[in-house]
Amino acid sequence: xxxxxxxxxxxxxxxxxxxxxxxxxxxxxxxxxxxxxxxxxxxxxxxxxxxxxx
Amino acid sequence: xxxxxxxxxxxxxxxxxxxxxxxxxxxxxxxxxxxxxxxxxxxxxxxxxxxxxxxxxxxxxxxxxxxxxxxxxxxxxxxxxxxxxxxxxxxxxxxxxxxxxxxxxxxxxxxxxxxxxxxxxxxxxxxxxxxxxxxxxxxxxxxxxxxxxxxxxxxxxxxxxxxxxxxxxxxxxxxxxxxxxxxxxxxxxxxxxxxxxxxxxxxxxxxxxxxxxxxxxxxxxxxxxxxxxxxxxxxxxxxxxxxxxxxxxxxxxxxxxxxxxxxxxxxxxxxxxxxxxxxxxxxxxxxxxxxxxxxxxxxxxxxxxxxxxxxxxxxxxxxxxxxxxxxxxxxxxxxxxxxxxxxxxxxxxxxxxxxxxxxxxxxxxxxxxxxxxxxxxxxxxxxxxxxxxxxxxxxxxxxxxxxxxxxxxxxxxxxxxxxxxxxxxxxxxxxxxxxxxxxxxxxxxxxxxxxxxxxxxxxxxxxxxxxxxxxxxxxxxxxxxxxxxxxxxxxxxxxxxxxxxxxxxxxxxxxxxxxxxxxxxxxxxxxxxxxxxxxxxxxxxxxxxxxxxxxxxxxxxxxxxxxxxxxxxxxxxxxxxxxxxxxxxxxxxxxxxxxxxxxxxxxxxxxxxxxxxxxxxxxxxxxxxxxxxxxxxx
Numbered sequence: 001x002x003x004x005x006x007x008x009x010x011x012x013x014x015x016x017x018x019x020x021x022x023x024x025x026x027x028x029x030x031x032x033x034x035x036x037x038x039x040x041x042x043x044x045x046x047x048x049x050x051x052x053x054x
Numbered sequence: 055x056x057x058x059x060x061x062x063x064x065x066x067x068x069x070x071x072x073x074x075x076x077x078x079x080x081x082x083x084x085x086x087x088x089x090x091x092x093x094x095x096x097x098x099x100x101x102x103x104x105x106x107x108x109x110x111x112x113x114x115x116x117x118x119x120x121x122x123x124x125x126x127x128x129x130x131x132x133x134x135x136x137x138x139x140x141x142x143x144x145x146x147x148x149x150x151x152x153x154x155x156x157x158x159x160x161x162x163x164x165x166x167x168x169x170x171x172x173x174x175x176x177x178x179x180x181x182x183x184x185x186x187x188x189x190x191x192x193x194x195x196x197x198x199x200x201x202x203x204x205x206x207x208x209x210x211x212x213x214x215x216x217x218x219x220x221x222x223x224x225x226x227x228x229x230x231x232x233x234x235x236x237x238x239x240x241x242x243x244x245x246x247x248x249x250x251x252x253x254x255x256x257x258x259x260x261x262x263x264x265x266x267x268x269x270x271x272x273x274x275x276x277x278x279x280x281x282x283x284x285x286x287x288x289x290x291x292x293x294x295x296x297x298x299x300x301x302x303x304x305x306x307x308x309x310x311x312x313x314x315x316x317x318x319x320x321x322x323x324x325x326x327x328x329x330x331x332x333x334x335x336x337x338x339x340x341x342x343x344x345x346x347x348x349x350x351x352x353x354x355x356x357x358x359x360x361x362x363x364x365x366x367x368x369x370x371x372x373x374x375x376x377x378x379x380x381x382x383x384x385x386x387x388x389x390x391x392x393x394x395x396x397x398x399x400x401x402x403x404x405x406x407x408x409x410x411x412x413x414x415x416x417x418x419x420x421x422x423x424x425x426x427x428x429x430x431x432x433x434x435x436x437x438x439x440x441x442x443x444x445x446x447x448x449x450x451x452x453x454x455x456x457x458x459x460x461x462x463x464x465x466x467x468x469x470x471x472x473x474x475x476x477x478x479x480x481x482x483x484x485x486x487x488x489x490x491x492x493x494x495x496x497x498x499x500x501x502x503x504x505x506x507x508x509x510x511x512x513x514x515x516x517x518x519x520x521x522x523x524x525x526x527x528x529x530x531x532x533x534x535x536x537x538x539x540x541x542x543x544x545x546x547x548x549x550x551x552x553x554x555x556x557x558x559x560x561x562x563x564x565x566x567x568x569x570x571x572x573x574x575x576x577x578x579x580x581x582x583x584x585x586x587x588x589x590x591x592x593x594x595x596x597x598x599x600x601x602x603x604x605x606x607x608x609x610x611x612x613x614x615x616x617x618x619x620x621x622x623x624x625x626x627x628x629x630x631x632x633x634x635x636x637x638x639x640x641x642x643x644x645x646x647x648x649x650x651x652x653x654x655x656x657x658x659x660x661x662x663x664x665x666x667x668x669x670x671x672x673x674x675x676x677x678x679x680x681x682x683x684x685x686x687x688x
Contacts, residue, residue, distance in 0.1 A: 024354020
């Protein structure tokens with residue numbers, strides 16, 4: 001029994017939910033400063049002012 | 055509704071309005087309107103992704119489902135975080151962002167169209183989104199209106215209209231910048247609300263382990279209608295198996311719950327999230343992979359506290375309702391009779407005193423009452439009577455006390471529901487009865503935020519599907535000229551969702567969400583993933599995979615899946631029966647989700663067709679994967 005839950009099919013889900021969140025936090029912290037790059041400048045007319053009242 | 059609630063709600067709406075206005079004044083061009091200028095802050099992006107992902111469907115709809123089915127629903131949380139955040143951000147996010155920036159795509163259909171150099175794919179994706187996203191939007195609106203109506207003492211319909219109007223205003227004006235900034239505010243409120251809900255629930259039930267043990271000990275109180283389909287208690291997985299062909303009842307349905315839980319809810323929604331157009335577009339709003347890396351942290355924690363809390367609290371609400379609920383009220387009738395219809399499965403109707411003996415014999419006894427703050431004109435509340443119910447009549451002037459000792463599903467039964475109750479009403483009822491008044495206000499803001507953040511993105515995605523992907527594609531109008539059609543598209547999508555929400559109620563939230571997620575996964579996922587990672591993937595393969603995924607899903611929903619086929623009614627109208635599963639087949643097929651069949655077929659189709667068709671022009675493929683543009687734009 002884990003955390004008062006007998007069925008491994010359920011307590012495993014409970015524990016894995018926490019583990020997945022921890023994985024996200026760990027991954028994010030380790031890669032916090034990686035992957036910085038300059039985006040390419042798009043070249044079509046979508047960056048032009050709309051000229052309409054939005 | 056007291057003054058404090060009014061003040062807080064107005065304050066919340068003013069803040070939302072202000073952020074929508076900021077979005078409006080910061081929107082200078084179509085890129086701002088469609089992809090927030092491609093410069094969203096990682097925290098805003100993560101909260102916006104999370105708040106869009108998590109709607110009232112997740113909290114109210116699926117929380118209610120967890121109250122019925124149990125904590126096995128936490129597998130969906132595992133997939134929500136593991137697939138919906140980690141896989142999505144770490145593996146899909148950056149290739150999507152890079153390709154989206156490089157080919158200058160502003161919407162999901164546009165990304166697909168540019169990857170495969172296909173106008174047909176853009177319009178087909180856009181039409182699927184525009185035609186079916188209202189189903190999901192309707193589910194979200196129903197979830198919000200079910201909760202908000204009773205609190206504000208306004209009708210369900212009024213709640214729907216007001217809700218849609220407010221969201222439409224800032225989506226139309228502020229575009230994706232407005233949507234994402236309001237999402238971030240709303241995500242913050244949701245986080246606070248759900249953390250308090252979890253702590254308060256465990257606190258009330260004696261702590262984590264005692265609460266789970268108390269829920270586990272209730273396995274003998276599972277209502278017969280759930281036990282029949284394989285429910286083994288709220289802290290146990292349902293019975294697993296596949297009924298042998300021609301198994302007589304009740305054996306024919308004893309594995310239904312496992313397949314509903316795992317194939318429809320866990321897989322359908324858990325995998326379906328990867329192909330949600332309104333989420334994919336968020337990857338294209340950030341500048342770099344660094345922003346995605348940082349967003350993973352907030353995303354993972356946010357989703358844990360959203361679905362993890364909703365499903366845990368939903369299941370644990372059974373302990374509260376069965377063991378602790380005490381209603382202080384004025385009893386109107388100790389024996390009010392509600393009729394479930396001749397077959398016992400119909401919607402409950404209050405019987406008049408003049409009802410005939412035959413109808414009275416099949417009717418169920420309820421206790422009708424009014425809460426202290428309700429006027430004599432307010433509709434009566436009803437609670438199912440059982441021999442376990444305790445009633446203490448108050449002395450002169452004092453309130454009566456009712457202790458129903460019912461599990462959540464039965465507690466939610468009343469006029470307008472079947473005897474199986476209304477799962478969509480369980481979480482709102484739990485918060486109203488089990489939590490302090492001040493939390494009711496915070497939870498109201500949490501649900502308002504959850505609904506509005508998802509609806510705003512749905513409206514924006516529906517609008518861009520029609521404006522950018524259909525109108526602009528055919529009229530050759532770009533930039534500012536397509537925006538007013540996007541805005542009209544938003545209005546059209548809202549109207550369709552409103553009409554659906556007005557007529558479809560009761561146990562619909564989780565089902566409608568699952569249908570849309572499953573449909574997106576089967577139709578879009580193979581061509582998106584192969585498009586991002588496999589250069590050999592071709593245009594005909596993408597088209598074939600889209601058609602096979604969409605048509606298989608549609609066929610399964612209309613003619614095979616018992617619940618959707620019966621609900622949609624086409625099978626009955628054409629073939630005179632509820633589903634087309636042959637009598638000599640296992641009845642379990644009727645609860646297998648379309649995704650289980652449609653997604654593998656769609657993947658297989660994509661691979662086979664890609665391998666047998668001519669590869670795409672290598673220069674074009676190099677271009678979409680980051681190389682120089684081979685010629686003129688599309």
